[in-house]
Amino acid sequence: MDTKIVFPEFKATALEDIPRLASNARGQFRTHKTKNLQWRAVQLRKLYWALEDYKPQLVAALKSDLGKSSFEAMFTEVDWVKKDCMFMLEHLENFAKDEKLGSPAVPPTYSLMKFRVRKEPMGTVLIIGPYNYPVQLLLAPMVGAIGAGCTAVIKPSELTPASAMVIKEMIETRLDSSAFSVVNGSIPETNALMNEKWDKVFFTGSAQVGSIIAKKAAETLTPVVLELGGKNPAFITKNCSNLALAARRLLWGKTHNAGQVCMSQNYVLIDKEIAQTFIGFLKDAYKDAFPQGAKNSPDLSRIVNKRHFQRIKKMIDESQGQIVMGGEMDEDDLYIEPTAVLVNSVEDSMMQEESFGPIFAIYPVNTLDEALNIANLVHKTPLSLFSFGSKAENDRILNEMTSGGATLNDSFFHGSVNTVPFGGVGDSGWGAYRGKASFDAFTHFRTIAETPGWADRLIRVRYMPYDWSQYKLLARLTEKKPNFDRSGKVVKGFGYWMALIFGLGGKNAKGAFLRWIVVAVAHYLYTVRAAK
Ligand SMILES: NC(=O)c1ccc[n+]([C@@H]2O[C@H](COP(=O)([O-])OP(=O)(O)OC[C@H]3O[C@@H](n4cnc5c(N)ncnc54)[C@H](O)[C@@H]3O)[C@@H](O)[C@H]2O)c1
Numbered sequence: 259m260d261t262k263i264v265f266p267e268f269k270a271t272a273l274e275d276i277p278r279l280a281s282n283a284r285g286q287f288r289t290h291k292t293k294n295l296q297w298r299a300v301q302l303r304k305l306y307w308a309l310e311d312y313k314p315q316l317v318a319a320l321k322s323d324l325g326k327s328s329f330e331a332m333f334t335e336v337d338w339v340k341k342d343c344m345f346m347l348e349h350l351e352n353f354a355k356d357e358k359l360g361s362p363a364v365p366p367t368y369s370l371m372k373f374r375v376r377k378e379p380m381g382t383v384l385i386i387g388p389y390n391y392p393v394q395l396l397l398a399p400m401v402g403a404i405g406a407g408c409t410a411v412i413k414p415s416e417l418t419p420a421s422a423m424v425i426k427e428m429i430e431t432r433l434d435s436s437a438f439s440v441v442n443g444s445i446p447e448t449n450a451l452m453n454e455k456w457d458k459v460f461f462t463g464s465a466q467v468g469s470i471i472a473k474k475a476a477e478t479l480t481p482v483v484l485e486l487g488g489k490n491p492a493f494i495t496k497n498c499s500n501l502a503l504a505a506r507r508l509l510w511g512k513t514h515n516a517g518q519v520c521m522s523q524n525y526v527l528i529d530k531e532i533a534q535t536f537i538g539f540l541k542d543a544y545k546d547a548f549p550q551g552a553k554n555s556p557d558l559s560r561i562v563n564k565r566h567f568q569r570i571k572k573m574i575d576e577s578q579g580q581i582v583m584g585g586e587m588d589e590d591d592l593y594i595e596p597t598a599v600l601v602n603s604v605e606d607s608m609m610q611e612e613s614f615g616p617i618f619a620i621y622p623v624n625t626l627d628e629a630l631n632i633a634n635l636v637h638k639t640p641l642s643l644f645s646f647g648s649k650a651e652n653d654r655i656l657n658e659m660t661s662g663g664a665t666l667n668d669s670f671f672h673g674s675v676n677t678v679p680f681g682g683v684g685d686s687g688w689g690a691y692r693g694k695a696s697f698d699a700f701t702h703f704r705t706i707a708e709t710p711g712w713a714d715r716l717i718r719v720r721y722m723p724y725d726w727s728q729y730k731l732l733a734r735l736t737e738k739k740p741n742f743d744r745s746g747k748v749v750k751g752f753g754y755w756m757a758l759i760f761g762l763g764g765k766n767a768k769g770a771f772l773r774w775i776v777v778a779v780a781h782y783l784y785t786v787r788a789a790k
């Protein structure tokens with residue numbers, strides 16, 4: 259029996275249908291049904307079971323689009339989003355409930371006004387996905403949108419056509435199709451979508467397209483989340499505790515999904531003295547991962563298409579460096595062997611471009627100063643950074659170079675857990691999502707105050723005719739005196755010494771209280787013993 263799964267041929271959504279789909283989603287939001295937590299929970303449960311039921315099609319589609327192994331398809335795509343659904347379901351009520359605002363945000367003088375933050379759905383949102391994780395990177399943000407109570411239109415990447423068509427059928431047949439729809443297509447369809455008014459746009463993809471999206475969104479002052487790429491550095495110093503482990507972990511970062519991972523390292527800055535040893539360990543790790551050779555491995559994905567194959571090949575072809583691991587390619591099979599290139603210039607093509615594939619540069623340096631200068635020159639705000647040094651060196655690297663996220667002593671572990679916030683900084687991204695951050699990304703935090711009528715006498719100060727005596731009274735009750743002078747120095751005045759003496763050196767009221775308890779207990783024990 260032939261069990262081969264056949265996918266519907268990729269079909270772009272008709273341009274003339276796009277305004278209607280956007281308008282439907284907006285209209286459905288205005289029915290207010292998405293404000294109901296039960297409705298949201300039902301959609302999340304439906305998405306969970308849709309992913310479970312469509313697993314064979316999704317896994318096969320990922321194989322067809324990217325040569326992705328079923329292991330990675332399950333681990334980082336289908337099961338990943340199912341876990342997201344479970345997490346959102348488990349915490350939905352808690353995330354969505356009003357947050358009471360008390361001290362210190364609200365001073366005691368305003369405590370009668372019942373300040374609170376109400377979590378409101380942003381409205382109707384557009385989610386645009388990239389090709390490298392067609393399921394995860396499109397549907398994980400959608401879990402946030404559903405949890406927050408938004409309606410949404412989602413647009414998968416056209417570079418992964420099989421996944422895009424399976425996702426369209428799955429979402430539109432299994433979720434509330436009046437609230438959620440899928441637009442398939444490329445630039446014209448995305449432009450048509452961007453011509454519509456959204457309450458938020460969530461874009462994952464390249465910085466170049468991110469900038470087009472942000473500009474267009476700015477015309478209508480539409481907020482955007484941008485999840486972009488970066489030229490991510492790894493630092494290895496002489497004090498790296500286990501060089502073989504560093505090699506194994508960094509090789510993982512470039513073999514997982516064939517290195518088509520926004521947060522994997524682009525280049526490794528390594529102390530000159532240990533560079534050759536590291537290369538030896540890399541080769542060992544390679545042999546362990548691919549005992550039959552990388553090309554024969556059932557685990558290694560392929561490059562998404564010929565354009566990206568040629569882009570990656572060009573980086574290697576134009577490099578002045580020396581290939582020290584890998585280097586084999588086969589365009590017909592879209593196969594690129596995991597490859598490391600030893601380089602000695604920031605101008606090298608391997609350092610200038612984002613690799614977004616199974617290749618990376620190794621750049622030997624003399625000092626950590628030099629490494630930090632190079633990394634800041636190549637990309638000041640990468641999406642991630644990896645550091646394999648002593649504690650002091652790792653701290654220094656974190657301190658002297660920023661990044662969206664960072665992992666010490668490993669490749670992208672900070673981005674491998676689906677409930678911790680993930681996002682870029684500067685030109686590697688705006689905003690974050692995953693876990694609670696996904697709910698927050700699609701939520702308007704609306705501050706509410708409620709002023710009881712009987713309190714009007716108390717707030718008389720705001721009314722005309724203005725009365726300075728009322729103002730002074732309020733100031734006396736609410737204004738804090740500075741404990742610092744005009745040069746910014748803390749002044750240790752009478753209040754400071756009193757607090758120190760009567761607080762027994764405690765830093766705050768709680769600390770002082772605990773110290774007084776200790777004193778009281780000690781005094782009690784002493785008097786009991788003395789009495790015996
Ligand atoms: N930070 C992250 O979470 C993350 C995740 C994955 C990929 N990325 C980055 O994305 C890039 C690779 O992904 P990609 O090639 O799919 O990105 P891309 O920017 O080419 O495409 C992303 C989406 O934008 C659409 N698009 C492409 N060109 C467009 C245009 N001119 N106008 C409007 N829409 C357009 C595509 O159809 C696709 O849906 C890399 O730079 C990678 O680092 C970032």
Ligand SMILES: CC1=C(/C=C/C(C)=C/C=C/C(C)=C/C=C/C=C(C)/C=C/C=C(C)/C=C/C=C(\C)C=O)C(C)(C)CCC1
Binds near residue numbers: 333391518521673
């Ligand atoms: C099982 C036992 C234990 C626990 C073991 C643990 C915690 C294992 C953890 C393993 C991990 C974290 C593996 C990492 C997997 C990597 C993944 C899932 C990669 C994901 C890729 C992603 C998200 C890509 C994203 C791409 C982006 C954003 C851009 O392109 C113990 C030790 C507790 C007890 C014994 C048993």
